[in-house]
Amino acid sequence: MLFKLSNENLGYDGGAVLHGISIEISKGERVALIGESGAGKSTLLSVLQDRHGGNTALIPQQPGLVRSLSVFHNVYMGSLHRHGAAYNILNLVWPRKSEIVRIRPIVERLGLGDKLFEPAGELSGGQQQRTAIARAILQGGDAVLGDEPVSAADNHQSRVILAALAETFPTVVLAMHDIDLALEFSTRIIGIKDGGIALDAPAAELTRSGLDFLYRQ
């Protein structure tokens, strides 16, 4: 079992409060969290991240980039834990060829190849989002927790991103707002409404119209 919550009340930093949450997510699952904005998807994701700690990568909604650093360095931050401080600082001042070779294909796949050495602060919102995704992919691990990682991507880009995430991580948990995409991509859908889990079912058993109730007042 990768993630496990049993009958817990969750709430943090003024975020949404969820009551009586029980979830078990095992290795190999691709989970989409859906629900209205403010329903508590981000809260749930950050609790999952906190509990698991170790070997998961995070894609925050605000991409969490260092604006003055290049795309290369922002992506490299996904591997800071694999190197000593001296090597990291050397690579900060003078990018290592071996790291560029490692990072370039990830960034190129996400369509940012020509931006590799541009400051992240000068990119568009969508490009910044993809930089954060590239960072998570470089980091790797048992699972990725993503908060609306494709909210600023078009249909084609979204599929490229989701495919890349699914290839890298055995387990994927993403908050998503595009229901069609969620049904297409995930193996399991968890719907959040009124401070609790209103739906938890395999994606194959669900239809688009069957999920509409999550967004009704």
Add this chain to the structure above:
Amino acid sequence: MSEPRAFTTPSTPRYSPVVKTSMAFVVIALISLVFADISITTLDPWSEMERMAWGVATPDFTAVTDIVMVIIQTIAFALCGVALGAVGGFLLAQVFHIGPIRWGCAGVRAIHELFWALIFLQMLGLTPLTGVLAIAIPYAGICAKVYAETLEEAELPALAALPYGTGIISGFFYAHLPDVWVHIKNYTSYRFECGLRSSTVLGFVGLPTLGFYLETAFSEGNYSEAAALLIIFYILIATLRFWMRPKLVGLYVLVAPFLLGGGAAIDMANIVRFLTVDIVPAPLRSGSITAVETWENTKDWAGMLLFDQALPGMVATLLLTQIALVVTGVLALMLFPLISKKFFGRVPRLIGHVFLVVLRSTPEFILAYIFLQLWGPSMLPAIVALSLHNGAIIGHLVGRFSDEIRLRSDSPRGLNLYGFEILPRVYGQFLAFLFYRWEVIMRETAILGILGIATFGFYVDSALADIRLDRVMFLIGIMVFFNVAVDALSRHIRSRLRLSTQAGQA
């Protein structure tokens, strides 16, 4: 605020706290003026001024021997001192939240570079290390504070996304430092400009920088040579951004230590004697430590220093500081329109800029030295020097700030524009800058004593001349206390009046 007064018109105007505070400072300065010693004691100031003006008109660059070496050494001292101070300050900034570190930094920066130089001259002799440490130590204290404040203001969204297990150092260099790097770089290059001024002034106590040759030229009445040296100094400052390239800094810092020139060998025994004997209060040194009499003598010694030297020195320093502070303010308010787009066109502004740049680039110590040559020792040269230098700095900042004000299209012109539209809008910023300079003005006032004005530095310098280092340390300790107190008071007033401005700008 107890009863409703919406329908009654107050018969007298009510003044805002900002105006009341300003009035209080003006009143204090006027009272100080009554007690201050202001006079012109030279017999014929006009003919001396004439000779100086003639010198400025006929600068003689050939009179300066080894001019290239002098420039190189002035830069080398600034580079070594500021580099050491900045690195030290950066490390201290990481532990700045620890109380004793913070207090230590405040104490260290309350002592003027020249006082540090005088202390190290006793300890290390006239060696390059004396000059480097005299700059590095106070600068480390200042940089530590500004770097720590800057790092605290960083936005850290990337910190939350760091992989589990990332080391503290790696996290700091990737997720924290880059966000504020530009500010740190800009502040450090501003510090280097200050360092050039400090390095120049250190020449007045014997180090081989521009100041040494300036002092010689002035005291021998070679005003053409002095003018040439000053012009070289201005060119150095004005061309800073052309030769101080980010890519070359590393190279400069590596080479600079070898260009400081030689000096007497550092005598370890001298350092040990300074630390263990010289600075111990005289009665304690000579008497038995267990004897009651020794401690009685020490008490008398401290009382004598406190009442006969520290107190009069402090009173004079405070009087002068308060007068100079208000004159600085008045000057700044008069000078800032010179560079403001709201008042003048291109050409007059350019002249205004040159005028302000010259005034604010010239160290107040050198200005005071020049006016002292003209008018003889009294508080007058100090007040004029401090006010011109600091007034130009604040005038420059306020002028730049006034350019950002948006006016309605039918706004008045001339004095009405100044009084009704601009002044009320810039006044808060102006006061914030002025209060930031308060502590600086006081530190400068104290040091001007070594030129012969009866402020704190006068007593320190006299004790030094008698080689009574115990007295020197005691007096400097008291001065640190006052300086830190003024800094705290300034912070208190700024927060009460809700005046804020970017740290380190003034």
